[in-house]
Amino acid sequence: MNTHSNWPEWIYVGVVVALLIYVGAEAWNIERIIEHIPSDAEIIQVTGQQWFWTFEHEDGTKEIGELHLKKDHAYKFEVVSKDVIHSFNIHDYVVLVDAVPGRVNTVWFSPDESGEFDIQCREYCGLIHYNMRAKLYVDDDKS
Amino acid sequence: MLIFVISPINFSFALDDDPGKYLNRKAEIWNLFYRMMTVAFVIGSVVSGTLIWLVWRFRESNHKAKKTRYEEQGKW
Amino acid sequence: MTLEIQKPRPIWKIMFSTHHTDVGLLYLITSLAALFMGGTLALAIRLELFLPGSQFVSDSMTFNRMFTVHGTTLIFLFILPFASAVGNYLVPIMVRYKDMAYPKLNAIAYWMIPPAFALIWLGFADFTWNAYAPYSVTRAPGPAADMWIFGLKLLGISSILGAINFIVTILKCKHPDLPLSKMPLLAWSYLTSSLIMLVAMPTFAAALLMLLTDRLGLSGFFNPSMGGDPIAYQHLFWFTFHPEVYVLVIPAIGFMYDIIPRFSRKPIFSHVSGIAAFVLLSIVGFASWAHHMYATGMSFTEKTVFMIGTLSAVPASAMHVFNFLATMWGGRIKFTTPMMWAVGGIALFFSAGAGGVVNSAMPLDFMTHDSYWVVGHFHLFVMGTIAFGSFGFLYYIFPYVTGRLYNEKLGKIHFVMSFIGTVMVFFTQHILGLYGMPRRIYDYPPIPEWIAMNQFITIGAMIIGIGMAIFLINIIYSSGKGKEANMDDPWNVGREKYYYPYQSKTPHH
Numbered sequence: 001m002n003t004h005s006n007w008p009e010w011i012y013v014g015v016v017v018a019l020l021i022y023v024g025a026e027a028w029n030i031e032r033i034i035e036h037i038p039s040d041a042e043i044i045q046v047t048g049q050q051w052f053w054t055f056e057h058e059d060g061t062k063e064i065g066e067l068h069l070k071k072d073h074a075y076k077f078e079v080v081s082k083d084v085i086h087s088f089n090i091h092d093y094v095v096l097v098d099a100v101p102g103r104v105n106t107v108w109f110s111p112d113e114s115g116e117f118d119i120q121c122r123e124y125c126g127l128i129h130y131n132m133r134a135k136l137y138v139d140d141d142k143s
Numbered sequence: 144m145l146i147f148v149i150s151p152i153n154f155s156f157a158l159d160d161d162p163g164k165y166l167n168r169k170a171e172i173w174n175l176f177y178r179m180m181t182v183a184f185v186i187g188s189v190v191s192g193t194l195i196w197l198v199w200r201f202r203e204s205n206h207k208a209k210k211t212r213y214e215e216q217g218k219w
Numbered sequence: 220m221t222l223e224i225q226k227p228r229p230i231w232k233i234m235f236s237t238h239h240t241d242v243g244l245l246y247l248i249t250s251l252a253a254l255f256m257g258g259t260l261a262l263a264i265r266l267e268l269f270l271p272g273s274q275f276v277s278d279s280m281t282f283n284r285m286f287t288v289h290g291t292t293l294i295f296l297f298i299l300p301f302a303s304a305v306g307n308y309l310v311p312i313m314v315r316y317k318d319m320a321y322p323k324l325n326a327i328a329y330w331m332i333p334p335a336f337a338l339i340w341l342g343f344a345d346f347t348w349n350a351y352a353p354y355s356v357t358r359a360p361g362p363a364a365d366m367w368i369f370g371l372k373l374l375g376i377s378s379i380l381g382a383i384n385f386i387v388t389i390l391k392c393k394h395p396d397l398p399l400s401k402m403p404l405l406a407w408s409y410l411t412s413s414l415i416m417l418v419a420m421p422t423f424a425a426a427l428l429m430l431l432t433d434r435l436g437l438s439g440f441f442n443p444s445m446g447g448d449p450i451a452y453q454h455l456f457w458f459t460f461h462p463e464v465y466v467l468v469i470p471a472i473g474f475m476y477d478i479i480p481r482f483s484r485k486p487i488f489s490h491v492s493g494i495a496a497f498v499l500l501s502i503v504g505f506a507s508w509a510h511h512m513y514a515t516g517m518s519f520t521e522k523t524v525f526m527i528g529t530l531s532a533v534p535a536s537a538m539h540v541f542n543f544l545a546t547m548w549g550g551r552i553k554f555t556t557p558m559m560w561a562v563g564g565i566a567l568f569f570s571a572g573a574g575g576v577v578n579s580a581m582p583l584d585f586m587t588h589d590s591y592w593v594v595g596h597f598h599l600f601v602m603g604t605i606a607f608g609s610f611g612f613l614y615y616i617f618p619y620v621t622g623r624l625y626n627e628k629l630g631k632i633h634f635v636m637s638f639i640g641t642v643m644v645f646f647t648q649h650i651l652g653l654y655g656m657p658r659r660i661y662d663y664p665p666i667p668e669w670i671a672m673n674q675f676i677t678i679g680a681m682i683i684g685i686g687m688a689i690f691l692i693n694i695i696y697s698s699g700k701g702k703e704a705n706m707d708d709p710w711n712v713g714r715e716k717y718y719y720p721y722q723s724k725t726p727h728h
Contacts, residue, residue, distance in 0.1 A: 009492055009541055016537045019182060020530045020576070027580030028523055030175045034168050034582060035519055050358070074165045084354040085449060087514060087589060091655030094172045096585045098515045100450060101353060102443035105516035110165035118664070122589040122657045124347050126358055127279055130660035172582045179580060183573045190540070190569050197547045198554075198562060201483070208551050211484050214713060 037108045041074035048079070048086035048099035051128040053119060065134045067119065069111055070141040076108040087123035090136055098123055111138040237322035242329050243307030244620065246300045247613075249332055251694075253296035254606075256340070258687055260289035265680040268673050271665045279661035283345040284363070286659060290348035291339055291367070294467070295374050298601065300332060301609045302470040303381050306409045308616060310385060313406040315394035320387040324380055331377035335370040342366030347659060352441030352452040356433040368431050375424045382413035382420070389413075404493045408473025411501040412466045418505070419466070423459035426452060453512050461508035465500055465532075468568075468600060471608030472497075472539050475561045478615055479543055482558035483550030484712060488542050496538040503532045513584040522581045529579040536572050540565060555710045556630030560611025563638045567603025571596060574649065589659075592652025595645040603641050610637070610690070617694070618709040623701035629693040636686030643679025647672050 044067070045056040055063045069075055079088045081099035089096045090109070097107040121132035201208065233241045264286055267276045276282045307325065311318055319325045344350075344367035346359040355364060389410045393402070430452070432438040439445025441452040480487045487493060506528030513522055543565050552558065574596040578587055587593055610633070617625045651672045656663060663669055705711075 006489060006492070008545070009489065009538070012541050013534055013538060016534050019186065020533055023179065023182065023576055023580055024526060024530050026175060026178060027526060027582060030171055031519065031522065031581040034166065034171055036166070038165055072165070084358055085351055085515075089655075089657070091586075091590075092169070094169050094585045096514055096588055100515060102448065103450070103516055109168045112167055112169070118655070120655075120657055124283075124351070124354070124659045126345075126354060127283075129283075130279055130662045133664075172585060175580065176577075176583055176586065179577045179583065183577060187570065187573055190544075191566060193544060194562070194566055194569075197544060198552070201547055201550050201552045203551045203553050211549065211551055213486060214484050214551070 037076055037106070038074045038110075041076040041108050043076050043078060044069075046077045046079045046088055046099070047082060048088060048121065048125075048132075049082035050084065050126055051121070051132040053088070053121075053132070053134040055134075066137065067134060068137045068139060071111055071114045071138050072141060074108060074110045076106055079105045079107065084125050085123050086121045086125050086132065089120050089122040090117055091120070092117045096122060111136075114138045114140045237318075237326045239307045239311050239319045239322065239325065242319075242322075242325050243304045245329050246304035246307060246332075247620070249329075249336070250297050250300035250304055253292050253300070253336065255687070255691065257289050257292035257297060258684065260285050260292070262680055262684050264289060265677040267661070268663070269677045270674075271663050271670060273662065276661070280345060282661040283347075283659070284343045287344050287347050287367075288339060291344075291371075293601065294348065295371070296332065296336055296339070298467050298605055298609070299374075299378060301613075302409075302412070302467070303329075305470065305474070305609075305612060305616065306381075306385055308619070310388055310406055310409050311392075313403045314389055314392060315397060316388060316392040319384050320392050321384050325384050328377045328380040328384065331373045331380075335373040335377070338366045338370035338373070342370070349453075349456060350430065351456075352430065352433065352447075352449045353443060355430060356442050357444075361434070365431065365434065368427050368434075372424065372427050375420050375427070378416055379420050379424075382416040385409050385413040386417065400491075400494070404476035404487065404490065404497070405470075405473040407494050407497050408469045408476070411497040412469040415462045415469075415501045415504060416466050419459045419462040422455050426455035426459070429455075450512070450515055453515065454509065457508040457511045458505075461511065462501075462504045464600065465504040467605050469497060469500065471564070471605040472568075474608040474612035474615070475543060475564060478557045478561040478611055479546050481712060482553045482555060482561075482710070483547050484553070485546055485550045488545035488548075492538050493542055496535040496542070499538075500532060500535040503528070503535060507532055507579075510579055513581055514588045526579050526581055530576065533572065533576060536568075540569055540572075553710065553712055555614075556625070556627060556634060557611040557615040559631060559634045560607050560614065563634065564604050564607035564611065567599050567607060567641065570646075571599035571603055574599065587652055589657055590652035591648045591656045591658055594658045595648030595652060598645045598648070599641075603645065607637070607641075610634075613694075617697070618704035618706065621698040621701070622704060622706070623697055624704040624709055625697040625701060626693050629689050633686045633690040633693065636682050636689070640679045640681075640683030640686060643682065644676050647676050647679070651676070 042058050044058070047054040047056075052065055053067075055067045057063075077088065077095070077097070079097050079099045080103070081101045083101060085101070086099040087096060088099055088107075093109050093111060095107055095109045097105045099105065115138055117136040117138065119134035119136050121129055123129075125132065199205070233244060236242070263276070264282070267274045267282060276285070307319065342363040342365075344359065344363040346355040346364060346367075350359075350364075350367070389402070389406060393399070429438065429440040433440055433442050433447070439447040441447045441449050443449060476487060476493060507525055509517065509521065509525040510529045513525075517525075543561075547562075554562075574592075577583060578593070578596060587596075614625055614630050617623070651669065654666075654668050654672070656669050663673075
């Protein structure tokens with residue numbers, strides 16, 4: 001029944017595997033680089049609860065629904081949740097990590113542009129999930 | 144050979160923590176995304192180009208269409 | 220041969236029959252009912268998102284319930300029963316046996332679906348089709364949530380029974396003259412997907428029980444305030460439902476393996492590589508479940524392992540695509556409605572797969588996770604590949620089921636509208652996701668790009684909706700009043716015999 005040869009398929013599979021190895025290696029490398037948290041990053045406690053975000057800076061100041069950061073500083077978010085799973089997301093800075101009750105998840109970033117950015121919840125968390133938003137203000141560090 | 148594998152790993156784990164010069168997370172991830180998209184769209188154009196060509200060339204109304212040998216032998 | 224259309228039988232004779240074609244018909248009708256009900260919810264969701272602000276859904280809870288039931292209905296009550304319908308019709312014929320191995324078990328498996336359907340629709344739960352703990356444990360309003368759990372429980376048992384039946388029918392009741400290696404690829408797809416189902420499903424069945432006792436306050440498996448771990452639920456859930464994706468997609472690929480050679484007027488390029496890819500996919504499919512959970516705070520090592528597991532499932536899918544293209548190469552293709560659906564399905568299968576490879580790259584998850592990108596991605600699979608394969612196959616077995624031919628022109632219009640609509644909706648959703656719109660939201664801030672894309676998507680969804688309305692009219696009209704099909708060769712492709720002889724439909728007991 002199979003009178004034709006199968007070598008085109010083997011070449012094709014070889015090409016696919018090579019591409020997958022490339023994709024995997026690239027992704028692995030970038031993930032490794034971005035997971036390296038700078039040692040002088042300021043820690044910010046992020047608490048998600050139905051349906052707002054609370055932020056606590058290292059010096060103890062608390063902010064609800066808004067977060068003020070300084071440009072070109074590194075920040076490490078320690079994200080926790082008080083009730084159900086939320087997902088802390090600053091889309092403009094590609095910052096995303098789930099807020100899981102009973103766990104502390106970390107993610108870090110360093111804002112390189114000043115301005116206003118949206119913080120949103122990306123994991124379904126109930127009634128007002130769609131409006132569980134906060135504002136990020138990045139100020140120029142002139143002091 | 145081993146050195147080629149290990150040295151870049153060591154190099155990047157030893158990234159210096161120079162204050163004020165942090166990694167631009169956004170740029171790294173978006174660059175990766177664009178690299179992946181380049182690959183995806185190249186492969187995509189090859190595959191969908193092949194598919195469109197197949198559909199155009201081997202439709203029965205194409206003037207070059209001829210009976211497959213399986214049809215002629217009557218066993219398929 | 221002129222066909223003698225069977226005298227209509229009273230409905231209870233079909234309902235209480237255990238013959239495989241009768242059970243298949245019941246599955247088919249149920250799945251189509253679910254398709255139109257779930258599809259209506261999809262249109263409602265799209266209309267609501269046409270503009271920011273509240274359109275006609277008055278509150279977010281209703282909206283949350285709508286998308287939950289939309290997902291549950293189309294996955295568990297449309298796609299799975301549709302595959303079971305085709306399997307019931309054709310697996311016994313393909314392995315040359317008189318019926319399924321356990322006809323009564325078969326009927327029981329079917330009759331678990333209507334109560335589950337009722338539980339899901341009457342409850343109208345709100346916790347998304349994932350039912351992530353602890354929301355589903357502590358906050359989701361009952362009794363809707365409990366009804367959903369019981370409904371899914373029934374569906375799980377039904378799928379397990381169905382899977383056992385297919386496996387036994389194929390392995391034990393196969394005609395001795397038919398070696399496994401010569402068995403049609405469609406039968407192979409049922410064998411592999413049933414095996415996956417049998418291995419994967421009990422995990423979720425257990426998780427559902429744990430969820431229920433958690434909700435009742437008897438246990439705290441997933442409830443952090445009682446020392447449980449919500450992430451454990453996600454592992455159990457995805458351990459079932461990532462392989463489940465392959466359970467859904469493998470029969471659709473099997474459908475295409477039947478349609479494409481017939482209308483290309485060639486045998487399949489490589490039967491062996493088709494089998495190999497099915498088997499490979501069913502094994503490797505178990506190595507990738509946690510790629511849904513990169514954002515839950517997994518360690519770098521875990522992410523790497525699951526990224527490799529995910530990527531290793533790709534070659535098998537790529538082999539299928541190759542097989543399809545190579546089969547069409549050098550053929551003389553007749554573009555009937557089933558063939559158009561199959562070819563459209565391949566194109567979208569490739570797009571979905573390419574998106575999937577991009578998704579599996581760990582850092583990109585920070586952009587795409589739980590955004591509309593993911594919605595677009597998996598809808599390209601479930602709608603673009605699985606539903607396209609299913610619609611194609613429905614047209615393909617339509618003469619076999621009804622003895623009549625559907626209206627070819629309407630079938631093609633259905634395809635063209637669905638294809639255009641699918642491309643408009645789901646490709647745009649990818650871009651919308653890159654612009655940061657989260658999924659499962661009732662309302663969104665008035666960002667101009669978001670509004671424009673949402674409106675474009677809604678228009679695409681309406682095009683699909685109109686196509687589906689044409690489809691509904693076509694199948695209802697044609698099954699009663701359609702042209703009688705030439706059962707030897709309904710589409711004049713020139714093969715002597717329609718693959719599935721109508722005679723085998725006559726009940727033997």
